[in-house]
Amino acid sequence: MRIGLTGGAATPDKIIEQAKRAEADGFASLWYASIVTGDPLAPMAAAGRETMAIELGTAVLQTYPCHPLLQANRAASAAATMGRPGLTIGIGPSHEPMVRDVYGMSYDRPGRSTEEYIRILTALLRGEDVDFQGEDWSARSAGGRMAPVAEPVPVLLSALSPRLLRVAGQYADGTILWMAPVRAVAEHIAPRIHAAASAAGRPAPRIVAGLPVAVHDDAAEAREAVAATAGAYAGMPNYRRVMDLGGASSPAEAAIVGDEASVRGQLRSLIDAGATDIWVNIVAAGPDRAASRRRTRDLLRELATPPVPEGAGT
Numbered sequence: 001m002r003i004g005l006t007g008g009a010a011t012p013d014k015i016i017e018q019a020k021r022a023e024a025d026g027f028a029s030l031w032y033a034s035i036v037t038g039d040p041l042a043p044m045a046a047a048g049r050e051t052m053a054i055e056l057g058t059a060v061l062q063t064y065p066c067h068p069l070l071q072a073n074r075a076a077s078a079a080a081t082m083g084r085p086g087l088t089i090g091i092g093p094s095h096e097p098m099v100r101d102v103y104g105m106s107y108d109r110p111g112r113s114t115e116e117y118i119r120i121l122t123a124l125l126r127g128e129d130v131d132f133q134g135e136d137w138s139a140r141s142a143g144g145r146m147a148p149v150a151e152p153v154p155v156l157l158s159a160l161s162p163r164l165l166r167v168a169g170q171y172a173d174g175t176i177l178w179m180a181p182v183r184a185v186a187e188h189i190a191p192r193i194h195a196a197a198s199a200a201g202r203p204a205p206r207i208v209a210g211l212p213v214a215v216h217d218d219a220a221e222a223r224e225a226v227a228a229t230a231g232a233y234a235g236m237p238n239y240r241r242v243m244d245l246g247g248a249s250s251p252a253e254a255a256i257v258g259d260e261a262s263v264r265g266q267l268r269s270l271i272d273a274g275a276t277d278i279w280v281n282i283v284a285a286g287p288d289r290a291a292s293r294r295r296t297r298d299l300l301r302e303l304a305t306p307p308v309p310e311g312a313g314t
Contacts, residue, residue, distance in 0.1 A: 004029030012043035019047035029055035048082030057088035072124035092158025169196025174206030181246025190274030210279035222257035
């Protein structure tokens with residue numbers, strides 16, 4: 001399985017050490033929220049220079065406070081600093097309370113705004129000149145306004161609505177999800193994004209499915225731990241809708257919890273539903289939180305490590 005972890009630490013040095021350890025443990029990726037160290041791209045670029053192949057992605061950068069031409073230049077700069085492929089930009093419109101109350105901006109047409117944004121951003125990161133006049137976003141990149149894109153920078157869209165799933169399949173490289181249970185992936189997300197990509201003649205899209213995970217013998221105690229750390233998502237309409245589509249009434253119900261056999265099976269079900277990658281936020285449960293984290297990480301490391309072919313090394 002392609003398994004990634006939530007990335008982030010208090011300092012750039014700790015982010016670098018975290019990335020080196022995750023790569024050594026066989027994890028495919030690390031995913032960083034927009035608030036990591038105030039802006040994750042600089043420490044991600046530094047971590048990329050100290051690692052060889054692990055994917056470092058944002059989950060997600062917000063569209064509204066950053067013009068897509070500036071966003072593309074930031075990504076190009078980070079990719080050039082990394083000096084290797086492996087930077088992925090996860091992008092999304094965020095949530096109405098953040099955009100309206102924190103940034104003081106309108107959230108009236110998030111679907112239209114995001115579609116225009118993605119059209120500009122993805123074209124720029126493909127190295128194309130852009131001359132686009134939209135209702136919400138416009139950009140003219142000719143004349144040296146866009147830095148060279150030295151390394152490929154895939155774009156994943158945080159997409160839950162039918163419109164944004166169509167946009168993700170048509171223009172982006174896939175979608176990055178948070179709090180989408182198995183049923184939501186299988187019945188709502190995968191069919192729509194694959195149909196959109198196929199209609200546009202695009203390659204099969206990635207579906208990066210993010211969920212809290214706790215390997216713990218007492219499932220009820222594990223769900224209580226998830227509720228204590230992720231309960232705020234229940235009050236956000238975007239997450240509320242995707243949890244409802246997946247038959248989960250709360251983040252605690254959407255989470256993957258149980259003993260090793262149960263968690264292994266649930267993760268496999270997520271892949272069978274259409275996820276190409278799993279992004280795990282490890283949740284500690286029970287009185288010994290360090291031991292709980294180790295237990296979950298040990299299982300994930302086992303699943304992320306390709307099996308040694310029979311007879312190899314003999």
